[in-house]
Amino acid sequence: MNVPDPFAGERPKLSPFHPRLKALNVREAWSAWNGYKFAEYYYDAEYEYFCVRNRVATYDISPMQKYEIKGPDAEAMLNRMVTRDVRKIGLNRVGYTLWCTDEGRLIDDGTIFRLGADRFMLTCGSPCGAWLAKSAFGFDAVTISDWSDELAALAVQGPTSCAVLKRMGLDGVETARPFDIRHFDLRGSSLMVSRTGFTGDLGYELWVSPEHALNLWDALYEAGEPYGIQPYGEAATNMARLEAGFIMPAMEFNEALKTVHFEHDQTPFELSLDWLVDFRKPHFSGRSALLREQQAGPKYRLARLDIEGNRSAEGSHIYRNRRCTKQIGYVTSAMWSPAAKANIALAMIEPKFLNGEMWAEIYYEKELRHYSRVARCTSREKPFWTPARARATPAPDF
């Protein structure tokens, strides 16, 4: 007997890789991302993190939002939307960029792939079709297609990621520079490879049509088997990106279009992403507001903190004094970093206090007892994880 599903249409969508992911998700640790069933972790979050840092691991990024923007006006339309100069993103190159409201508040970050003279792919964490449509108004010769469900994507990250791709048959992939795009033929299907990722290490992202997703998976896992290839989930991603100093929505920033309270969203300057705002390119949305903010100085700066002790400062307030009477900021993400062997955090700090003393008031729990400690924080210039291999071309085998 066929019983109709009362929740039809509300069930999580399944990634094109799902048949393989399902088999490997030993813990059934599923969450959701953009309506897709999505792994928080597969076996153990820390184990997966160490696979990313020491071996090779894969992260299913199919739920990421992908849009094709093409036509003679595509470049101008995107250039007016984002803060970077799209004209400077060469053919088969990827650019990380931001886009803001008129008030210069961050809507989202993402990457722009230049696939042709007037053909681009924009990827981002949250749906942005409505904003793209608004941005495209007034540009006649541009068409936008939502590729989110039409392109499977898999991140392959870690020190042996290049070695595994070569073993899979991607000859010459090691010559791809960071942010390069290469096209390959994989057992009769076309595969796009970008040297990009969200771990701060050597890594690639593979883009393929959904019907070839499992072929790609099988080829990759066959080639990666001797290297101990392992899928990783959201938890390990979050650890790796924090060490690399990358921002995360709902952690470092609140998407401006979803923010209700005044200035509970962020600006590129507050997130210390000044290098992504190009005032020398043609007019872009939010430019005047951002220029005014640059003049006046941002209210916060995102800082990388090295905190004494080993208790994670998650959710802590930051004070300028040990007595914790003058608050100067708040922690957005924090963890003990195995790679850096340090207690690290990203924190929003009022700029004028950045060079002075900073103290985190850390609350923690031990077997149902609650404790607090005040720990000294030191601001760090560089990301906590930035190995040379992440930038080296040709990419090393390990």
Add this chain to the structure above:
Amino acid sequence: MNRYDVAIVGAGHNGLVCASYLARAGRRVLVLEAGQAPGGLAAGREFHPGFRASVAHTVSHFSAKVVRQLDLRKHGFGHSSPNLKTIGLDRDGNHVVLDGDVLSSTAAADAEAFAGYRERMTRFANALQPFWLKTAPAIGSAGLAGSMRGVPPRAPRLKAPSMTFAHMGYRLRRLGKREMREFLRVATLPARDLMDECFQSDVVKATLSWDGLVGSRLAPRSPNGAVLAMLYRMGEASGGAHAVPAGGIDSLVGSLCAAARAAGADIRCGAAVRRILIGERHADGARNGSHPASDGLAVQGVELDSGERIEADCVVSSADPQRTFLDLVGVPFLDIGFTNRIRRLRCQGLVAKLHLALDGVPEFDGLESPDGRMIIAPGLDAMEFAFDAAKYGECPENPVMEMVVPSLHDPSLAPAGQQVLSAHVMYVPYRRKRGWSDTARHAARERAIDTIAQYAPRIRDQIVACEFLTPADIERECHVTGGHWHHTEFAIDQMLMMRPTYQAAQYRTPIPGLYLCGAGCHPGGDLTGAPGHNAAREILQ
């Protein structure tokens, strides 16, 4: 000489008012008009040999201050023109006559109620009157609502906007507690609610609603700015009464041109602006903080359809906001949120214009002389039904309308012994569902004439020629988006500091050097001169 201090786009009356003020302050001003004659919606046209008419056919609340300051009397603006009675036509000849503070109607109770109604409305109108010639306060300025979001601070003006708010509060409070509460209660009522509350006769209700609805996308049941539109139109000394100035509307346009020219402004007609030229300056050291004012977009002038370029550091547009920003400036120079607010402005007009060339004075049943402003609207339901059709892109079976015979007051409009009848016909959609064609235009025109014939049975025999302009025709003829009287709806969400939208509501725009001075700005449309006056004051600050 192709360099001016100020280039003004459009020689509508607001463009001309603004030009006069700026030229008087010593600026070298050039006004560029796309049409063959100045005046915009007030421009007189010969629609049949010897017969002239303009879209705007009367003057009611033109700013006395502008008339005085620009010496418009001296420049030929007809004076001592008597106010027209407003006459609500009744099929049985029991017409309702509104003459100043007196309403004559067979419904005696309505005539009596009118005195109290009129007194109260006059009080409200007087309380609001000062604000039509002020700049609307910017949202969030002067610490009233926290810090500004996207509106650049301007130190020297910080006090003015909050004072305007305070002044408005004071004026309303001065009405007294009871009247202030009453004002707040009725200000956003649908016209119908106010009328049902005060009057009994259908024709009285419809006639008194007219000035709240005409020109807007509002019917009697629509909540929004109908009452505020009535009060806006009662703002000057005329108290809302209309007049055909001696010498007609042409004399107003003529006097505005003469005043502007006398002050030194140049006016060029047949000079359509194709785009507003915008340059981009990237000051050295932008990265380490150049001043926002010297970095970014700046107006450089205008380019005409002919390709000719005129340089000017200040461009003032009296064109409607959509035309100004979306067509003349261009989206690439605007932020995305702002662009989409401009795009979402409601700009579709609902008023068609009927011009009849008549071989004599039209004869309306039961009316001694058609020398008033005659309204055909048998009741609020009739208006609502007409609007319902237009809402869905159809022409109403029974349109409602306002008619004047301007040639009775200004004989130059028609050959001797002949007359012009000019009518605002509501509600005629800008976008007809099946598109506008000659057949559709003809049918709509015939419906309008048939409607008139119900009150003036001989009218068809008197017609020498006629012209019917749909809102789409008015858009084309007068270069105004949607053929909309107010350039964009005169509605609460597009009023005061929201007109046309925040970040352009103080006549400045997000582009340094570009200003607005047309009906799309505070306070709004109609022949008032107020937006032009207010814009000039902001520019000269």
